[in-house]
Amino acid sequence: MNKLLITISLILGAIPVLAENIDITGNVQSRCTVNLDTPGAYGNPNAYTLTTAPASAGQEPIVRFDVSLANAYKAEVSYPTSFSSSPSLPDNVAWTGAVTVAQTSTSDMSGYQAASSIAGSKRTYALTVAGTTWFKSTSIAVYGGGQAKAFPGGAYKAVVLAECIAQ
């Protein structure tokens, strides 16, 4: 008897499971830029004072904010309260200063200063109008803790912080 052995072979096709990571991209163009307009410089009207006042041969630093979208950003600008680099100062330095709107690109921004708020050395402006605003930071440093001591000779550097923050 012949046996028939039939081998039935079953070949099953391998079906892979497909998966893919799909990237979602997006770009956010900056609608607020901050640029240096005028670098600052300290004048030295007397031995114990450094000031940005032009009357004392100083120069007030001016920073420029360009905003292309209204009511989306706020500007925070501060005046310095310490030197970022200086000779060794064993005595105290008393800092005073102010941040003001130097000029605007439209009269609609003329109320920025009045509407701004201040916290310590930092002033915050709501940029409610699209356009350009120039902010000026003035500062005065007096050495000696009221004793009018002379600043040690050397180079002094301070930093003004200007930020554009989304509301």
Next chain:
Amino acid sequence: MQWSMNPDTLGAYGIGGMDISGVIYTYNPIKELEDDFVVIIENDKVGGGFVWQDKEDWSGKHPIRIKKVIPLAYTPLALFGKGRVRTTGKGTVEDVSVIYMFRFDSCFNPQSDPSCPGYVKPKPPAVPKIPDYDALEDDSVKLAQEDLDRELLEDDEEVKDEDDEEDDNSDIQTLLASTTNALTLANQVAQSVILNSINNATNIGTYYVAKIPDSYITESVVLQGGNIVDNRKALRSLAQDNLMDKMIEEQYK
């Protein structure tokens, strides 16, 4: 405040070929917060209207320095009329600055530079017409060719002869003068030596035995001809007015 769009205001490029692409203006408004005040800055357009105009209404606003950029499509300068700043309401503006941004086409006029496309080499200037010159028709030549005054010519020949004679006499006179000078010089030298000898003598007795050095040149002078002839030419020239008369007559020709 008003200005013209010409080289006096815009500089050397304020001519054909300038295309303005924008304006930057800045000023300080001077006003009270509650006052109404409007500032308008503009440029007239040739043919009517304005090329650009910008208005800021400061009414009820804080006065603060403004700086504004007005972009424009490239606009030929020829379209720009006068520019001005005008205000309405109560207030003024100070420290006004208006800056025009531009590009300049140096080949706007192709003839301005041989490298410009369309440059046409200019024709050389026409040769000036020079009239023919005929020397025979020249009054000056005619005058020069007129008959000479024979009398003057003869006088000149006579004077020439006398000049030659006077030259000979002058030579003699020069020779005589040289001789005389030499004698005088020699005398002076001799006298000087004698005086020196006298002065050097401490004893008067030596004066009597002193010998005069042999430095005297004995020379016999002879004047040739025996007399010096006067210059008759000079006397005759002074006595004649021929040349003067001729010069006077020349004025009326």
